[in-house]
Amino acid sequence: MASVRADGRVERGNQTRQLILGRAVQIASVEGLEGLSLGRLATELGLSKSGVFALFGSKEGLQLATVRGAVAVFVDHVLRPARSVPPGLGRVWAMCEAWIAYSRERVFRGGCFFYAATAEFDARSGRVHDALASAQTGWVTFVEETIEEARAAGELAGDTDVCQLAFEVIALLELSNAESVLQNNNLGYDKAARAILSRLRSAATGPGLLPPPR
Template sequence: MTRDRRVVRGDQTRQRILDHAMAIASLDGLEGLSIGRLATDLGVSKSGLFAHFGSKEELQVAVIAAARDVFSREVVEPAFRAAPGLPRLVRLCEGWLEYSERRVFPGGCFFYAAGAEFDARPGRIRDLLAEARRDWLGLCRQTARDALQLGQLVEDVDLDQFVFELDALATAANSAALLLDDASAYQRSRTGILSRLRASATGPGDLP
């Protein structure tokens, strides 16, 4: 029983560290993370942090994995409560915008910020970020393909272009809201996404 309590406390401590590290990374980047900074902020020992992560890179790897879990919980899982095809695609787009707009991470989309930081820096961290990005785009593409197969999209739609444009409209809102303090950016993105969906939908009147 004592050992079980130690395991639970250890898991709780690790999660507290990761929650704080994700918030820092969304604002200051993954390179802004350090064992020393986290130890000071959280009032824990450096040796305790090393016991959980071992190195700065392992900390960064754990933070990316934790951020993926948050993204799945906030964006992907709610979308799967919608019907397959176009309703689910709409929900994925709206979920992404809500996740950024609500500042689930204080710096907006974690993966937008981290991707910009590492996009030209080959290595393990870039590979993990690229994997997360491909998985998201792949999910959107598969959902759009489902919509096509269900007859909800016109037959000649270019799925790669279609998904690229939807994603670009969403990430543009994240950037404009953060860098330009443009409070209207999310609504502009919603308007653009809806227009793009209607242009390719077989029943545009069925969209919100």
């Protein structure tokens, strides 16, 4: 019986934690990670401040958990859809389309969570900075590996500079997000898609490996 009660408390604690993080990632995407506070989240969600504190321990603990929560959302909306496509240029393009949809559809209210949070913490030091740096490294590595798979499959020229191409793709995606959020329009996404397709097409080994020009 005691085990059943303990399991119930753990489950309720997990549900409360997910509820808090769901609100936290949205606030942080608009107002930054510094805009988070245990008291604010407790008030907005009708929870006790002591209960929220017990789950996260400190503002930094909340910020770190928020970054991890945002990573999980990003994986669901960008990485998993890309991985569902066989390796090659089709997967590279699916990755780009998934990223554009993630930003355009405002999965996070403020656009790309990591674009905003990285700008907030890039010149700082500490655990939150390190968590964001790790998340960015993971994304860059995924893009490079996805492009390398296409090169290894013979769909990109053998002399393709994978790291350079990944850098260019990420830069175009991030600029489209920045322009959309700042100007409150979607024009940048089409421009980024055209530029990425053009860049990929210039390195592709066959014209039919990518969608036609937009």
